[in-house]
Amino acid sequence: MSDNRNQTDLKKFIIKLVAVTFAIIVVINVTYNLIFADKLENINKILLLNKKENIESLKDKIRSELKQGLEKDQILNKEDKILIYKFYLKIKNEFKDIEN
Known part of the structure; x- marks a missing residue:
């Protein structure tokens, strides 16, 4: 009887x-896909910028974003x-220091 019970307990344990x-x-798997997969994909894109087709696709993406920005009434x-503007004024003052 105890042998039979041990087998049932062993089956339950294995299940x-x-x-x-x-x-x-x-x-x-879910944690990896939600957290790390997108970040790793972006890192891979950055590392593959030495290939010509990747550079071209990045240029096209920048151009399309610039076109979309120019179609808006206000960009900023x-x-x-x-x-x-504050950044511009700060840089302007630093250039004045160079001239003097």
Whole structure:
């Protein structure tokens, strides 16, 4: 009787072990895909910029973004305008120091 019970307990243990292992694999896979896959893809794109077709696709992407920006009535919001203007004034003052 105890031999039969030990076998049933062993079967339950193996089933639970397989289920937990499968669940851990699924959690790791989902975590990898949600968190790391996009970042690794972007890093790979940056590292592949030495190939001509990648450079061309990046140029095309920049051109299309510039065209979309030029079609808007306002390219910058008010906060960005102020920030860029202050940066411009700071650079202008630094160039005045060079002239003197």
